[in-house]
Amino acid sequence: MPVISYDAIPYEGTAVEASHPRRLAAIGRLFGLDTPPVASARILEFGSAIGENLNAIAAGLPGAACIGIDNAPRQVEFARQVAADLGLQDVRFDLRDILEVGPELGTFDYIIAHGVYSWVEAPVRDRLLTLCRELLAPNGIAFVSYNCYPGWFLRQPLRELMVFATRNLDAPPDRLVAHARAMAEIVVRTSLDLEARLPGGPLYARVLARELDFIADRPDDYVAHEHLEPTNTPVFFADFVGHAAAAGLQYLGDAWPLRMALPDLAPGIAREFASLARGHIEREQLLDFVHGRTFRESLLCSEGIQLVRPPRPDALRGLSLRLLGDFIGPGEERFDPALPKLAHPGGILALRDPDLLEAVRYLADRRPAAVPAEELAAAVDPRRFWERTAPKLLRLFFHGGLQLEVEPASPVSRPGPRPRAFAMARHQAAREGTMPVALTHAVHEVPPLPLALLPYLDGTRDHDQLARLIVEELAPAARDDAVRAAGVSFATARVALAAALQWLARHGYLEA
Structure with missing residues (x-):
C-alpha cells in the first residue's frame, strides 16, 4: 500500500x-x-x-x-x-x-x-x-x-475500506486522501440504501456512516495518518x-x-x-x-513507587482548581433558578449541596484562573472545607467538572489598557487554519473577530488603536461577515472589540 x-x-x-x-x-x-x-x-x-x-x-x-x-x-x-x-x-x-x-x-x-x-x-x-x-x-x-x-473495532471497517481503496493507487498524497474519502462515501451510501430496502440488511451501515461523519470535518493530515497509515495498532x-x-x-x-x-x-x-x-x-x-x-x-x-488509591481529599492541598463547566442560564434547557446546575464535560450536575455550590460559585467568579485549594477553603468555610467540601470537589474532578494543576498559569480575567495575548497563540493565529492554544494549554475554536485580533495583541496597542485596526485593516480584508460588520464605524468597532477581548480573557488567552 x-x-x-x-x-x-x-x-x-x-x-x-x-x-x-x-x-x-x-x-x-x-x-x-x-x-x-x-x-x-x-x-x-x-x-x-x-x-x-x-x-x-x-x-x-x-x-x-x-x-x-x-x-x-x-x-x-x-x-x-x-x-x-x-x-x-x-x-x-x-x-x-x-x-x-x-x-x-x-x-x-x-x-x-x-x-x-x-x-x-x-x-x-x-x-x-x-x-x-x-x-x-x-x-x-x-x-x-x-x-x-x-471502540476501534467499530472504527476499523472504515479504515480498512480506505486502505483497500488506495492499495494500488499511484498518486500524490492529497489525491490518495481525496480518493479514499470519495470511495468511502459511495460505499457508505450504498450500504445505507441496502439497509433501508432490506429488512435485516447490513446494520453496520450506521456504524460506517457514523465514522464517515466523524472524519468529514477532519483535515487531510488526520485522515492520511490515522486511516491510511500502514501501521495503526x-x-x-x-x-x-x-x-x-x-x-x-x-x-x-x-x-x-x-x-x-x-x-x-x-x-x-x-x-x-x-x-x-x-x-x-x-x-x-x-x-x-x-x-x-x-x-x-x-x-x-x-515501578516500585507506592501510590495512594483511592486518592484522599486532603491530597488537594497544594493543588489549584480550575472550573471547567458553566452554569445553565435562563433560556437553556434544564434551567431551574431554584436548583442551579453546572454543565461540564462529564454531564450536568444539579448543585443541591450548599457547600459545593458555594465553592463552585467562587471558582466560577475567578475564571479563567486556577484557585489554590487553601484559598478556596479560606473563602468558603475554613472549618469544614476539608471534611465536607473537599470530598465533593474531588468527586467533581473525577467526573470532569474541575481541572487540577500545580504552579498554574495566570491568565487575566479582564483585558488591560494595552491587551497582550499569549505569544504562542499570537503566532498560531497569524497562520491560517490553526487553533490557537491558551495560556492554560486548552485549545478553543476561536470566533472570527477574536482570531483576527490575536496576532496584534502584543501589548503595544491601546483599545482605540485596536478599534481603528478593525475599521481600517481587518474588516476590509475579512471574508467573515461578523468581522466586516464590526468595521462599519469606529463606534461599532469599539463595541465589537470589547466583546472580542472579553471572550479571549474568559478563555485564558490574555496575560498581564
Missing part, C-alpha cells in the same frame, strides 16, 4: 491539552507521587511533529528545558522556526528516530509521547516504553497516548498496562479523570458493575467496554 510520509503531509495537530506538565504533576500528587517542580522541569517529547505542543509548553514555562524528537525533516524544521520566531531559549528539536535515542539525552521529569505508540511497529513500541523507563526521573511521569479497543487498555509493566513502568492514571471514574448510574446497576472488577485496572478496562472507548492518554511512573 502507498505510504504517505509526514514530510508529504505534515501532521499539523495543535497543543495536547492533557499533556501539560502542570496537569501531569497534579494528578501524580493526587495519587501520592512527589512530582518534580514544573517551572524548572526537563521535558522530552517523542513525536513532536511541527512543535505545536512543545513550543506552547516552552513558551509558558521559560525556566524549563525542552527537547522534541521527530524523524520528519520538514516537521522538525518548522518546529525550530517557530521556536526561533518566539525567541524560546531552552527548547530544541532533534531530527532522529526513536530507535537511535539513548541515555545521552539525560533524564527528564516529564516525557510526552502523543500519537506515537499505536502508529509504529512493535520494536519501536517496545523501545518507546523502555526509553520512558530509562530516561524518566525517579518521581517523573510519562504521558503516552494510543488508540484502544473496544489499537490495544486494550489492560494490555497496554501489561506492556508498560514489562518495561518497568506502572500505570498512574489517565490524563482525563473521566476515564477513571464510574459514571452516575442507577444504584442497583452501580453495585452490580462495581462487583465485577478486581482492582482499578480491571475496573477501567470494563469502563472502556461500557463507553466503547477509542483513545486513551495514560500516565506512567516508575
Whole structure:
C-alpha cells in the first residue's frame, strides 16, 4: 500500500491539552507521587511533529528545558522556526528516530509521547516504553497516548475500506486522501440504501456512516495518518498496562479523570458493575467496554513507587482548581433558578449541596484562573472545607467538572489598557487554519473577530488603536461577515472589540 510520509503531509495537530506538565504533576500528587517542580522541569517529547505542543509548553514555562524528537525533516524544521520566531531559549528539536535515542539525552521529569505508540511497529513500541523507563526521573511521569479497543473495532471497517481503496493507487498524497474519502462515501451510501430496502440488511451501515461523519470535518493530515497509515495498532487498555509493566513502568492514571471514574448510574446497576472488577485496572478496562472507548492518554511512573488509591481529599492541598463547566442560564434547557446546575464535560450536575455550590460559585467568579485549594477553603468555610467540601470537589474532578494543576498559569480575567495575548497563540493565529492554544494549554475554536485580533495583541496597542485596526485593516480584508460588520464605524468597532477581548480573557488567552 502507498505510504504517505509526514514530510508529504505534515501532521499539523495543535497543543495536547492533557499533556501539560502542570496537569501531569497534579494528578501524580493526587495519587501520592512527589512530582518534580514544573517551572524548572526537563521535558522530552517523542513525536513532536511541527512543535505545536512543545513550543506552547516552552513558551509558558521559560525556566524549563525542552527537547522534541521527530524523524520528519520538514516537521522538525518548522518546529525550530517557530521556536526561533518566539525567541524560546531552552527548547530544541532533534531530527532522529526513536530507535537511535539513548541515555545521552539525560533524564527528564516529564516525557510526552502523543500519537506515537499505536502508529509504529512493535520494536519501536517496545523501545518507546523502555526509553520512558530509562530516561524518566525517579518521581517523573510519562504521558503516552494510543488508540484502544473496544471502540476501534467499530472504527476499523472504515479504515480498512480506505486502505483497500488506495492499495494500488499511484498518486500524490492529497489525491490518495481525496480518493479514499470519495470511495468511502459511495460505499457508505450504498450500504445505507441496502439497509433501508432490506429488512435485516447490513446494520453496520450506521456504524460506517457514523465514522464517515466523524472524519468529514477532519483535515487531510488526520485522515492520511490515522486511516491510511500502514501501521495503526489499537490495544486494550489492560494490555497496554501489561506492556508498560514489562518495561518497568506502572500505570498512574489517565490524563482525563473521566476515564477513571464510574459514571452516575442507577444504584442497583452501580453495585452490580462495581462487583465485577478486581482492582482499578480491571475496573477501567470494563469502563472502556461500557463507553466503547477509542483513545486513551495514560500516565506512567516508575515501578516500585507506592501510590495512594483511592486518592484522599486532603491530597488537594497544594493543588489549584480550575472550573471547567458553566452554569445553565435562563433560556437553556434544564434551567431551574431554584436548583442551579453546572454543565461540564462529564454531564450536568444539579448543585443541591450548599457547600459545593458555594465553592463552585467562587471558582466560577475567578475564571479563567486556577484557585489554590487553601484559598478556596479560606473563602468558603475554613472549618469544614476539608471534611465536607473537599470530598465533593474531588468527586467533581473525577467526573470532569474541575481541572487540577500545580504552579498554574495566570491568565487575566479582564483585558488591560494595552491587551497582550499569549505569544504562542499570537503566532498560531497569524497562520491560517490553526487553533490557537491558551495560556492554560486548552485549545478553543476561536470566533472570527477574536482570531483576527490575536496576532496584534502584543501589548503595544491601546483599545482605540485596536478599534481603528478593525475599521481600517481587518474588516476590509475579512471574508467573515461578523468581522466586516464590526468595521462599519469606529463606534461599532469599539463595541465589537470589547466583546472580542472579553471572550479571549474568559478563555485564558490574555496575560498581564
